[in-house]
Amino acid sequence: MKILVVGGGGREHAIARALSRNSETEIFSVMAKKNPGIAGIARSICLARETDVPRVVAFAQETGTEYAFIGPEAPLEAGIVDQLEAAGIACVGPTRAAARLETDKAFCREMMAEHRIAGCPEYRIFHNTADAIPFIRDHEGDLAVKPIGLTGGKGVRIMGEQVDRAAAIAYVRQIKGGVVLEERLRGEEFTLQAFVDGTHLVPMPLVQDHKRAFEGDLGPNTGGMGSYSMPNHTLPFVTPADYKHAIAIMKSIVSVMARTGNPYKGILYGQFMNTANGPKVIEFNARFGDPEAMNVLTLLSSDLPDIVTRITDGSLSQSQVSFDHAATVCKYLVPAGYPDSPQKGESLTLGDPKTATLYYANIEERDGQLYTLSSRTLAFVGTGPTLNEAEQAAEAAASAVKGRVRHRKDIGTRALLDRRVAHMKELR
């Protein structure tokens, strides 16, 4: 079976690696920059922008690819699935219309409200951003300010926490294409990813990501500095009732999408805030999370190519999907200065990373030497029977890397987990 993986980050390296565990699978890759990990697995690669849809379709046809797995959101918004399917290539990823769940935050909230899907915070949509300003000026209390369109995960500002009223207004003035203002949710975040075939949804282990750049959840938001998951596939601050509730919300989304003529297939990513009143939806993504894909795909014990065929032909069921009952901790190494002024072109040397699984991300290999680029560099995933062992495995590998890179030492530690649990207790 021939599968094209679109995208060149850590997430796509994890997808390609999981697909390649089946020796009958041939992997092809389209990526903007040559990811050495993916290049080492792929039969052939095409270096092109992932949003250059005609180029991707042409490459898929030249190579005789039958399936495509779309990693990032930008090509989904560019209609890559519509075009690949028109060329007879089955895709793991939603059509452009169904991907609006992620690419259009107003569409997502309106759908949740119209179909009375639980977990929707209070919100107001302003297609004309100027109209949001009087509302912000008069609003008492905190607000989440979100551009309607894609921002690469860095578009949200919390008035009352990160920014004051004046800065929130200044921010809104520079947003193009409308804004959603939302009730500020308080609680602990978790990620629920699921395989979806249009009607059936099969959940993956829960993961918690860490968006802030520095230890102790300080500093600016990033694409995600690392993440962890527990051996029982849930999280200690999520009760069985919360978990059921989150799955029910995701299933409602899938059934409404099917009923309204936009059946959703691919990976559905739910980002939840577990609040005093149970899980609320922060947003949905139409793809795997990065880093969260690395946690769950390292654990996946079923055949991913088989899951790919089932997602595309609508025959997915829980009994074909299983994950090892181990803990995982993923730590991203990022260039010094990331995210505000990342130092590109710094050479780095890996230690002996045998304790953990290495995934390459935004990194360049020249004459056998590795160099940083401007985004997240590479990640290590440690696994183990306990969170502590998984954390030590990831930490040992991450700290053995030499060069001008850094990582968060606190991700997956007992101290951080205890803080999350205490925070949840305090809210409930």
Ligand code: AMP
């Ligand atoms: P997003 O780009 O939607 O993933 O949001 C980025 C981050 O902003 C999330 O991880 C949350 O920490 C925060 N956030 C988004 N929406 C809200 C909200 N309604 N209340 C509180 N925090 C939020």
Ligand code: GLY
């Ligand atoms: N880790 C968050 C995301 O992939 O959007």
